[in-house]
Amino acid sequence: MNNPQYRQRAIQLREELSDDYFLLWIWDEALGAAGKAGQFYDVRALASLKDAQNAGKIPKLFKPISIYDNQGGRIGFMIKKVGEGTAALSKLRAGDLLELIGPAGNGFPIFQGKRILLVSGGIGYPPLWYLQKELINHNQVYWMHGGARQGDVFPCDEIWTEDGSIGRHGRVCGGMRENIAKYDVNLIYSCGPMPMLASAAEISQELGIEHYVSLESYMACGIGVCHGCAVPIGSKDDWDYHRVCKEGPVFKAEEVRWELL
Ligand SMILES: Cc1cc2nc3c(=O)[nH]c(=O)nc-3n(C[C@H](O)[C@H](O)[C@H](O)COP(=O)(O)OP(=O)(O)OC[C@H]3O[C@@H](n4cnc5c(N)ncnc54)[C@H](O)[C@@H]3O)c2cc1C
Ligand code: FES
Known part of the structure; x- marks a missing residue:
């Protein structure tokens, strides 16, 4: 289809x-x-x-x-x-x-034999639930999820809450470096609010780790017609607007022009 x-x-x-x-x-x-x-x-x-x-x-x-x-x-x-x-x-x-x-949309690319970190925030949890089921038999997977409070977090390997009501206290990206080192991570997938994804992308870029993000963008038509969901994608010197609903929502983190969002 x-x-x-x-x-x-x-x-x-x-x-x-x-x-x-x-x-x-x-x-x-x-x-x-x-x-x-x-x-x-x-x-x-x-x-x-x-x-x-x-x-x-x-x-x-x-x-x-x-x-x-x-x-x-x-x-x-x-x-x-x-x-x-x-x-x-x-x-x-x-x-x-x-x-x-x-x-x-396009969906996440699926790999085998990787040491994977999943990072989700808020309503970024649902697509990673399906993704981890696809990955778990052929990869090593560790999943961190963060939310504002206890009501915003769901089963995974490591929970973070901003109010400290359950799990580790703070924002989920705060634990990324530790887990990347601990599990020798060589692939990251993330989904959540834009500021969280931008922080996660900064970390993966600094450490040179392949990273796929699923972007949350406000959508009007949702089918590629209005261009209301477009985000800047490409290299620093050569980028263009891509529609989150059509070419996305999954993009390579290094190709998203975070500084322009
Ligand atoms: C690709 C994609 C997948 C999504 N998957 C899920 C999912 O699985 N489950 C889920 O619950 N939600 C998901 N969302 C978010 C969901 O689409 C929005 O929460 C929903 O559109 C809000 O509609 P509403 O009419 O209830 O609220 P609205 O009246 O449209 O908005 C209510 C408030 O939320 C803000 N808001 C709405 N949408 C967003 C957004 N995307 N980013 C930031 N702020 C926003 C508005 O500015 C407003 O303040 C997804 C979004 C995208 C782009
Ligand atoms: S929401 Fe209209 S093109 Fe994406």
């Missing part, structure tokens, strides 16, 4: 993770076979489209949500409620319809 497809699928299962986070599961074998770790879907609650139409309002935009899990045709999304679009998704229950466009 080369181009993202539009579908409506019923929610098979909904799971609560905390006050803000929840999981939605759908079932589609064709989409399951097409999806890769790091790709995402533009999703919208069908009810929110109907509500808007009935009220004569402009419908809410589709929201980019990463593939959290993909077992055959059982596809999971882990979502944090932050604004109107994700609040509408949070109202979905089993049997309700989800609109989907995807799988979209």
Whole structure:
């Protein structure tokens, strides 16, 4: 499946993770076979489209949500409620319809025989959950995850919280150098807020370690049309804008022009 497809699928299962986070599961074998770790879907609650139409309002935009899990045709999304679009998704229950466009974006490259560090922050956790499942049998993998507080962290090898409520106290990048040395890391994948990714990229560049980042960018169309999600990619002297939703969200960390973001 080369181009993202539009579908409506019923929610098979909904799971609560905390006050803000929840999981939605759908079932589609064709989409399951097409999806890769790091790709995402533009999703919208069908009810929110109907509500808007009935009220004569402009419908809410589709929201980019990463593939959290993909077992055959059982596809999971882990979502944090932050604004109107994700609040509408949070109202979905089993049997309700989800609109989907995807799988979209390029996904992470997969390697074998590497010593890998995964670094995630906040809602950067879901794509790395799927990624570590793809990597774990053929690589040595150590996963660090950080969040603002206890409610923002989930199972992994090393947890960091900014308020110190659980795990190590501080920002997750604070532990990167230690773990790179301890596990002799030669490949890094990261996903999270831009400042976190910029810090992680600075460390990998300084140490000369290959590093792939999945960028979070505000998306309007989510399908490569509006160019609203474009970021500067290339070398210092020769860069161009690339769309996070089409050419990304995964880029080589050294190719992102962090100084221009
Ligand atoms: C490729 C990609 C994959 C993503 N995967 C997931 C995922 O798996 N699970 C998940 O919960 N979220 C994910 N997100 C983030 C999610 O798309 C946003 O949280 C969502 O679009 C917010 O929509 P909203 O209508 O609820 O909030 P809005 O009303 O659009 O925004 C609420 C507040 O959050 C801020 N905000 C919204 N989106 C972003 C953003 N991307 N970066 C920084 N600030 C933002 C806004 O400025 C505003 O202050 C992903 C984003 C991208 C680009
Ligand atoms: S969001 Fe429109 S081109 Fe990426």
